[in-house]
Amino acid sequence: MARSSSGESVLERVVRILEAFTPEERALTVGEIARRAGLPLATGSRMVADLVEQGLLTRDADRRVRVGMRLWELASRASPTLSLRELAMPVLEDLLRTVGHHAQLGVLDGGEVLFVERLSTEHAVINYTRIAARLPLHASSSGLVLLAHAAPQLQQRVLDAPLARFTPATITDPDDLRRRLAHVRRHGYVLCPGHLHPDATGIAVPVRDEAGAVVAAVSVIVPNDEQARGYVATLTAAARRIEKLLAH
Amino acid sequence: MARSSSGESVLERVVRILEAFTPEERALTVGEIARRAGLPLATGSRMVADLVEQGLLTRDADRRVRVGMRLWELASRASPTLSLRELAMPVLEDLLRTVGHHAQLGVLDGGEVLFVERLSTEHAVINYTRIAARLPLHASSSGLVLLAHAAPQLQQRVLDAPLARFTPATITDPDDLRRRLAHVRRHGYVLCPGHLHPDATGIAVPVRDEAGAVVAAVSVIVPNDEQARGYVATLTAAARRIEKLLAH
Known part of the structure; x- marks a missing residue:
């Protein structure tokens, strides 16, 4: 799988982005997500956009990001x-x-x-x-x-x-x-x-x-x-x- | 996010891999996963290994692959x-x-x-x-x-x-x-x-x-x-x- 210059897989970063959300903080800005996931803002922003496109995250009218139901569906049905x-x-x-x-x-x-x-x-x-x-x-x-x-x-x-x-x-x-x-x-x-x-x-x-x-x-x-x-x-x-x- | 030569993002392929599992077929071989996700066997095999490493898929003693609980956890808790x-x-x-x-x-x-x-x-x-x-x-x-x-x-x-x-x-x-x-x-x-x-x-x-x-x-x-x-x-x-x- 594609790796960044640090040798880290895309998937490791995806997992870190998903781990940024907690039961207490269910809605985060892209800046907060990038910081918590230890990613440069541009990288975090691009990855969040891709996750939103796949329905794995959702973006509210107020631009805050949440975990999407598509992720749960893929995790649950099989x-x-x-x-x-x-x-x-x-x-x-x-x-x-x-x-x-x-x-x-x-x-x-x-x-x-x-x-x-x-x-x-x-x-x-x-x-x-x-x-x-x-x-x-x-x-x-x-x-x-x-x-x-x-x-x-x-x-x-x-x-x-x-x-x-x-x-x-x-x-x-x-x-x-x-x-x-x-x-x-x-x-x-x-x-x-x-x-x-x-x-x-x-x-x-x-x-x-x-x-x-x-x-x-x-x-x-x-x-x-x-x-x-x-x-x-x-x-x-x-x-x-x-x-x-x-x-x- | 990293894209393959076809211009497809890694995440699109991850979603297709997860979609390969159904309520009727919860355990698949790597070959079955690659075929259903429309990926070359080598690519599918590498991606499945990475997903297993992150706990998003699990591999049984019989080498068959299933959806892992880590995916559900990430999807559910927030x-x-x-x-x-x-x-x-x-x-x-x-x-x-x-x-x-x-x-x-x-x-x-x-x-x-x-x-x-x-x-x-x-x-x-x-x-x-x-x-x-x-x-x-x-x-x-x-x-x-x-x-x-x-x-x-x-x-x-x-x-x-x-x-x-x-x-x-x-x-x-x-x-x-x-x-x-x-x-x-x-x-x-x-x-x-x-x-x-x-x-x-x-x-x-x-x-x-x-x-x-x-x-x-x-x-x-x-x-x-x-x-x-x-x-x-x-x-x-x-x-x-x-x-x-x-x-x-």
Whole structure:
């Protein structure tokens, strides 16, 4: 693929332009985009124009630029993971009605949990997850489930790296983490009271494909004072329902 | 942006590569991708490798290529439309519980309706919509609502073009279409019994932003024999709820 004088591919620059947009700043000027993407204004301006022409970005009447729906369409219509999400939706809805607060579906992507769905009630407990947001593997219930069943190399990489602390309850000791991963594999669930936020407990279980490989984690977030362990059976039943839908 | 000898931008080729994947064919070989994108194998192969490197495509153990989650993440996290979809989710869920069958949220994109959400029950009536699928404006209830409030140029363009027939009930006469659009603007809803499939009725109403601009259509699909008109009030109430959430 065409490379600039710095040896960088056009695609790397496109990704950096798309990364300039955040949930908090959804509309940017071309100048802001170029600066955030580390591109000369003329280059940024030309690339934004091309992205707008393809519908991957859109330009408002006020000249500000946003992410276009064409990008989402191309990303969504043939994605195996989003097909899993669509299958899982009725199950996640039932789970939300039973447990309240938040019901989530997460997958392993680039060494983190990527949340492909999060359903919430209006007065739910605090939760750091958003749809299309990421969390570190060691600090979230979904992450621990996915890490427990990940390739040994990824497990080693996480165990060797510093484990960031979010609350006093976050697992930051590699030996604790190793034990917890073994517990997940043996018992098929994980409970994380206050690991990411002091007031919230995450509970997660694995979802497997027909070959037995773990393809996602289904989880709920509830306030710490609720009987979290009582939800494990509900979550496990939800995972079995998703697996059945996946097998058809 | 860099152009090939044919004067085509790299981005045009990237879009053609992504378009090669369909809901029916989610995994392709590099050869299949190159052929569908109309690219020489060496070019296609180099571009796929670059897309895999950026996480926008993924390559399986069997060397087949799929759409990667990174693309969806970049498309989703800062999209104004997907933020609307997230806000609307609890309302769509209530709508599905009340009406049954299908509840949908569609936006205008590239002269068509693009469905950003579709919730369904297990034994729902037939429906051509999928998430991330498109329908023509003149033939679907969501499309008629969006077209009724679209720019005059787009309305003229649709009225001037041939109107494809899907069933005997599809609106294919420009004068009929013009009258129907006026009806939508006056009454705030549209009923389409059998327009797209003989057995199904679509009912849609507009969703407006704080400035009064129509930003989406919320719709339900029910069997023809149901009292479709009775659902108009339910749908209108759902649109008002979404608008309130949007205003906050």
